[in-house]
Amino acid sequence: KNQVEQSPQSLIILEGKNCTLQCNYTVSPFSNLRWYKQDTGRGPVSLTIMTFSENTKSNGRYTATLDADTKQSSLHITASQLSDSASYICVVSARGSYIPTFGRGTSLIVHP
Amino acid sequence: EAGVTQSPTHLIKTRGQQATLRCSPISGHTCVYWYQQALGLGLQFLLWYDEGEERNRGNFPPRFSGRQFPNYSSELNVNALELEDSALYLCASSTGRGPQPQHFGDGTRLSIL
Numbered sequence: 001k002n003q004v005e006q007s008p009q010s011l012i013i014l015e016g017k018n019c020t021l022q023c024n025y026t027v028s029p030f031s032n033l034r035w036y037k038q039d040t041g042r043g044p045v046s047l048t049i050m051t052f053s054e055n056t057k058s059n060g061r062y063t064a065t066l067d068a069d070t071k072q073s074s075l076h077i078t079a080s081q082l083s084d085s086a087s088y089i090c091v092v093s094a095r096g097s098y099i100p101t102f103g104r105g106t107s108l109i110v111h112p
Numbered sequence: 113e114a115g116v117t118q119s120p121t122h123l124i125k126t127r128g129q130q131a132t133l134r135c136s137p138i139s140g141h142t143c144v145y146w147y148q149q150a151l152g153l154g155l156q157f158l159l160w161y162d163e164g165e166e167r168n169r170g171n172f173p174p175r176f177s178g179r180q181f182p183n184y185s186s187e188l189n190v191n192a193l194e195l196e197d198s199a200l201y202l203c204a205s206s207t208g209r210g211p212q213p214q215h216f217g218d219g220t221r222l223s224i225l
Contacts, residue, residue: 036216043116043202043216044155089154099168100214102147104154 002027004092004103012109017080021106023073023090031095035064035075038087038105047075047088077108085110114139116217118203124223125193133188133220137205144186145206145214146178150199158201161186162208190222198224 004025013019025033032051036044048057048064050073057064061078077084090103117136125131137144146158157170161180169176175191184205190197200221204214 041218041221043204043218045216046214098160099157099170102155102157 002092002094002101004090004101006088006090006103006106008106009104010107010109012111013080015080015082015110015112019077019080019108021075021077021088021090021108023075023092023103025071025073025090025092025101025103027071027092027094027101029095030068030071031093031097033064033066033073033093034091034100035062035073036089036091038089040086044089080108080110082110082112084108116203116205116215118201118217118220120220121218122221122223124225126225127193127195129193131190131193131197131222133190133201133203133222135186135188135203135205135217137184137186137203138215141205141207141215142184143206143208144180144184145204146186146188147202147204148172148199149202149219150196155202159188193224195224198222 007022034049035047038044047062050057050066063076066073087105087107089105091100093100119134144161147155149155159178160168164180178188180186200219202219204216206214
């Protein structure tokens with residue numbers, strides 16, 4: 001069964017600090033992995049999308065890494081800002097499947 | 113370019129009633145996806161429409177149904193509403209088949225009293 005597990009479930013950090021969110025998946029055969037940011041009461045917004053051959057992809061202060069061998073991904077946020085407070089969702093798609101598998105998300109709170 | 117738009121923003125119903133949620137995809141997108149996001153849970157896939165046809169549905173009862181119109185907009189209908197149907201219903205669209213980056217609307221918050 002395809003599954004996506006995210007950790008931690010929630011995280012509180014101080015403004016300006018860095019943090020790393022984790023995503024482990026069992027989706028196979030792997031096609032791509034996406035990270036979304038979802039602000040409270042809004043729809044998810046895509047941050048990065050990575051395929052099998054990509055190890056790292058950046059989007060401003062967000063950097064995603066992918067280890068397809070261990071089936072792990074991480075999202076690193078540098079110099080956090082108050083606006084980074086949101087839920088971060090890891091989504092993995094299998095090759096040949098049009099329906100992705102969603103993680104439950106990590107809730108990040110950035111305090112001033 | 114307008115994003116995915118959903119209406120209404122909020123909808124309050126009572127048990128046993130029927131609800132209709134609407135979604136307009138990004139111009140040029142032919143695929144529409146519906147998801148349910150209950151409080152504290154991840155997104156659960158509901159339905160996928162492409163070129164007016166239902167391509168796949170998630171593990172939801174038949175009282176969840178929908179359709180896609182010739183202009184690619186879509187409706188989600190939920191009959192015989194139950195308390196556990198209270199959730200944020202998200203619509204997403206993409207350009208075509210295959211694992212595509214999906215663009216989401218801001219959802220319809222459905223509350224069942």
